[in-house]
Amino acid sequence: MSLKIGIAGIGHMGLLHLYSCLKMPNLLQVKGIAEKSTRNRKIAHQHHLKTYEDYKNLIDEEELDCIIVSLPNYLKKDCVKYATDKGIDIFIDKPIARNYQEAEEMVRLVNRKGTRMMVGTNYRYHPSIEKVRKLWEEGRIGNVHLANYELIMNGPFSHPLTPKPISEWYIDPLKAGGGALIDLGYHLIDLNVWFFGKCDVLFSDLQHVLHLPVEDASTLVLRSKKSDVVSVLNSGWFSKMIFPEFNFRVNLHGTSGFLSTDRFSPRYMRLHAVKEALKNFAKKCIGKKIDYLSYTYYYSSFFKILNDFFLAIKNGVPFSISLDEELEVMRIIDEIYSKHLIKRGNYLNV
Amino acid sequence: MSKVIILNSDQYNEYIIDQMVTQIFNQICDNLQSSIRNIVIKPNMMYYWDASTGETTDPIIVSSIIDNLRRILGEDVNIYVVESDASAMETKYAFKILGYNELCKNKGVKLVNLSDGETITKKVKLDNGLINIKLNKLLLSADFVINVPKLKIHREPPVISCALKNFFGLISTRFKYQYHPKLSMYVSAINKIIKSNLIIVDGLIVNGKYPKKIGLLIGANDPVSCDIIASKIIGRNPMKDSIIINAIKEGIGKVDFQFLDPDSIYDTMKNKIPQLNSIMTNISWFMQLKLLKMYVRIIGDILPPLLVE
Numbered sequence: 001m002s003l004k005i006g007i008a009g010i011g012h013m014g015l016l017h018l019y020s021c022l023k024m025p026n027l028l029q030v031k032g033i034a035e036k037s038t039r040n041r042k043i044a045h046q047h048h049l050k051t052y053e054d055y056k057n058l059i060d061e062e063e064l065d066c067i068i069v070s071l072p073n074y075l076k077k078d079c080v081k082y083a084t085d086k087g088i089d090i091f092i093d094k095p096i097a098r099n100y101q102e103a104e105e106m107v108r109l110v111n112r113k114g115t116r117m118m119v120g121t122n123y124r125y126h127p128s129i130e131k132v133r134k135l136w137e138e139g140r141i142g143n144v145h146l147a148n149y150e151l152i153m154n155g156p157f158s159h160p161l162t163p164k165p166i167s168e169w170y171i172d173p174l175k176a177g178g179g180a181l182i183d184l185g186y187h188l189i190d191l192n193v194w195f196f197g198k199c200d201v202l203f204s205d206l207q208h209v210l211h212l213p214v215e216d217a218s219t220l221v222l223r224s225k226k227s228d229v230v231s232v233l234n235s236g237w238f239s240k241m242i243f244p245e246f247n248f249r250v251n252l253h254g255t256s257g258f259l260s261t262d263r264f265s266p267r268y269m270r271l272h273a274v275k276e277a278l279k280n281f282a283k284k285c286i287g288k289k290i291d292y293l294s295y296t297y298y299y300s301s302f303f304k305i306l307n308d309f310f311l312a313i314k315n316g317v318p319f320s321i322s323l324d325e326e327l328e329v330m331r332i333i334d335e336i337y338s339k340h341l342i343k344r345g346n347y348l349n350v
Numbered sequence: 351m352s353k354v355i356i357l358n359s360d361q362y363n364e365y366i367i368d369q370m371v372t373q374i375f376n377q378i379c380d381n382l383q384s385s386i387r388n389i390v391i392k393p394n395m396m397y398y399w400d401a402s403t404g405e406t407t408d409p410i411i412v413s414s415i416i417d418n419l420r421r422i423l424g425e426d427v428n429i430y431v432v433e434s435d436a437s438a439m440e441t442k443y444a445f446k447i448l449g450y451n452e453l454c455k456n457k458g459v460k461l462v463n464l465s466d467g468e469t470i471t472k473k474v475k476l477d478n479g480l481i482n483i484k485l486n487k488l489l490l491s492a493d494f495v496i497n498v499p500k501l502k503i504h505r506e507p508p509v510i511s512c513a514l515k516n517f518f519g520l521i522s523t524r525f526k527y528q529y530h531p532k533l534s535m536y537v538s539a540i541n542k543i544i545k546s547n548l549i550i551v552d553g554l555i556v557n558g559k560y561p562k563k564i565g566l567l568i569g570a571n572d573p574v575s576c577d578i579i580a581s582k583i584i585g586r587n588p589m590k591d592s593i594i595i596n597a598i599k600e601g602i603g604k605v606d607f608q609f610l611d612p613d614s615i616y617d618t619m620k621n622k623i624p625q626l627n628s629i630m631t632n633i634s635w636f637m638q639l640k641l642l643k644m645y646v647r648i649i650g651d652i653l654p655p656l657l658v659e
């Protein structure tokens with residue numbers, strides 16, 4: 001029997017989730033969409049989907065098994081609360097919340113109601129990360145002592161070829177919970193926690209290159225409590241990037257060598273796209289399942305993580321991403337923001 | 351006859367830029383009238399990409415212009431640095447991000463969003479129709495207008511984006527994207543209403559195929575002459591550029607001009623710019639999207655929302 005799912009929010013990421021879900025007909029059925037924007041609701045109508053302005057109506061009127069929460073950060077907690085009250089499992093886009101307290105409350109609610117929630121930290125599913133992780137686990141580079149992570153993109157600023165206004169909530173510290181650190185840095189901290197467990201913050205620096213109300217660049221130095229690995233994490237929003245360019249890398253330095261995602265990432269994105277398209281064409285010809293979005297490289301991980309979530313729900317197996325790990329990520333972010341006295345005031349407690 | 355001067359310094363800094371701007375003032379507008387009281391400076395601000403990307407006028411040039419104006423006309427002259435909201439760019443962010451808030455605060459000049467405040471609609475008769483343009487009243491009270499464009503190519507349609515096109519940003523209407531199908535007409539119309547008294551083109555960093563520091567400034571007193579030179583420098587035929595052709599047709603500027611640069615650096619500049627064949631870029635982007643959409647339709651793959659838009 002297929003899962004009955006709903007999607008709360010089909011902005012940029014939510015829309016990608018919707019397109020992904022529509023490619024999983026054997027696994028799920030999209031029962032409805034909750035979306036405030038008329039323009040976005042029209043897109044859902046094009047796919048003959050029922051739409052609601054409010055996620056509460058979606059949850060009340062459809063008998064959902066799962067919901068994808070792809071809302072602005074300040075709306076996530078209430079939506080999670082409403083869904084857990086109805087016993088619905090949740091896939092939530094990162095960051096899990098605006099701060100640790102909010103995240104902890106959400107996790108407590110989920111646990112108390114016996115529902116399940118997974119955070120969409122899709123960078124764990126990037127092909128290059130999967131390869132690095134596998135080789136590291138096999139012991140290919142011995143004991144790792146140092147790690148570097150970089151993720152510099154255009155953040156809230158749109159694609160240079162199709163400039164669009166910034167979403168106001170994205171750069172509002174009250175609504176977003178922070179800037180580049182909680183947005184892109186979240187992925188890097190999550191990867192580090194996944195690789196090396198809980199960490200202490202040795203150093204952090206937040207920059208305001210673009211004079212926004214939130215930071216647009218961050219540099220962190222973390223030390224793993226378990227293994228003493230020291231990691232340097234750089235994230236930023238300040239770069240004018242043109243898709244399919246993707247400025248992301250992880251380097252692990254061990255006692256018998258090093259591993260870099262650069263080794264496993266396509267050097268020429270357009271050539272990669274052609275190769276993947278041909279592979280999918282061949283798969284289609286022999287009746288095999290295609291690799292969705294593999295031609296984009298960047299977006300393939302979004303499909304994979306969602307597919308993994310639904311499979312775990314359907315088969316009743318644990319999620320690959322634990323909520324404890326996500327709480328640790330939020331704890332680290334909160335510690336950094338607190339240190340930098342970002343004038344977050346009482347919004348640590350919103 | 352209009353005047354055009356090209357200045358270049360490979361190893362430029364704030365001091366050298368100031369010297370270059372002063373030289374342009376001395377050679378292009380050597381007899382500024384002391385009766386000038388209200389001056390508007392129009393830099394080119396592009397989305398949230400600062401001067402280092404080669405998309406936005408460097409505030410250092412505007413800073414030097416302000417210093418020169420005060421030197422020549424006195425400290426009490428009213429100077430306004432202006433820009434309007436655009437389809438994607440809101441000045442409330444752009445002024446901060448691009449460094450203009452700080453510059454105007456430090457220099458004690460007014461920074462004005464032309465989309466705010468009192469506006470007036472002007473009808474402009476062109477060869478091929480009538481155009482209505484919404485303008486901020488401030489522009490109509492200016493005694494002297496300094497046009498400080500960025501030297502670059504506008505991608506869609508592929509036209510030179512320099513002195514003439516920079517004034518498109520004087521139109522108060524925010525969603526100017528609707529005017530793009532008739533871009534050259536709107537550009538001519540606005541240039542008919544508001545005259546550039548002095549043009550200083552920022553070619554310090556030029557964004558061709560990629561951004562490159564070339565340390566170029568062009569000074570002129572006529573937007574058409576200026577854009578003809580700029581167009582040649584960037585490697586395009588000005589007589590195939592719809593904005594320039596339309597402006598000539600509308601009698602906005604002069605085609606005969608006098609070069610004032612002593613070393614004729616024009617030819618050498620041409621080779622320094624990382625050339626971008628914008629038409630080819632657009633065609634290839636268009637073709638890529640077409641092919642991609644065809645692939646997605648045949649194979650049943652997903653097109654990311656970014657590419658759908």
